[in-house]
Amino acid sequence: MHTEQRLVEWLARGGLRPTRQRIALASLLVGDGEHRHVTAEGLYAAAAGTADKVSLATVYNTLRAFCDAGLMNEVVVDGSRSYFDTRLDDHPHFYWEDTGALTDAPAAQLKIAELPAAPEGAEIARVDVVIRLKKA
Template sequence: MDSRTALPVVKDVRQHLSGAGIYPTSQRRALARILFDRHQHLTADQVYEKARRKNIKVSRATVYNTLNLFVEKGLLREIFVNASHTFYDSNIHPHFHFYNVDDGSLTDMEGHVTDDLVMQNLPQGTVLDGVDVVVRVRNNA
C-alpha cells in the first residue's frame, strides 16, 4: 500500500460519523466498525455477511442505505467494476485498482500513478475531484 494513500484505522467510529454529518445510530456504528477497521474493498453483500457473522442485526436494505450514505458523505469510495460488481473502498484518496476477473478480487495499484498521469495533465483551472480507473486482469493460466 502506498503510504501516502493508506488510511489510519478509525478508532472512534462515533466521532468519525459525526464529523461527516452522519447521525451515529447503533447500526451505522456497527457497519462502520466493519468498514473502517482496516483498508479494504468490500461489496455490499460482503459487508452484510460480515455483519451477520458478528451477530449484528441489520437488513440488506440498511446495509445498502448506509453504504450509499457513507459514499455521499465522503467516507467511502464506490468503485464500479461491472454491472454486477460494485466495491466500497475505505481508501478515499485518488488511486487506481486492479480487478481480477477470475477470482473477483479488487486490489490497489501501487505507486504514484495519480500524480504522474493525472495531476500533471489536469486541464487548466480544474482540480481533481476523483479517479476511477480499474485495470482488469486474469490469472496466468
C-alpha cells in the same frame, strides 16, 4: 481512544448520526484502522456473524450514506458490481477477474498525461482507474 468513540467521530466527520446500524457497519469497515474494499453482499455476510443483525437493504442504504457523506468511495468495476473503498486518496485499483477481488494498485506507477476537458457546465469530480487482471 476507545473503538466506539473513534467510530462515532468517523461518522461525525461525514455529518452522520451514530445509529446502532451505522456503528455496527462502521466497525466492520474501519474499526481496526485498516482499509477495505467490500461489496454490499460481503459486508452483509460479515454483519450476519455479529450480534447486530442488519438487513441487506440497510447495508446498501448505509453504504450509500457513507459515500454521500464523503467517508468512502464507490468503485464500479462493471455494470453489475460495485465495491466500496474506505481509502479516500486518489489511487488505482486492480480487479482480479478470476476471484472477483478488488485491491489497491501502486499509484506511483500510474501516469495519466492528460484528461479530456469536461463538457460545459460540468467539472471532473474524480477519475477511477480499474485495471482488470486475469491469470496468464
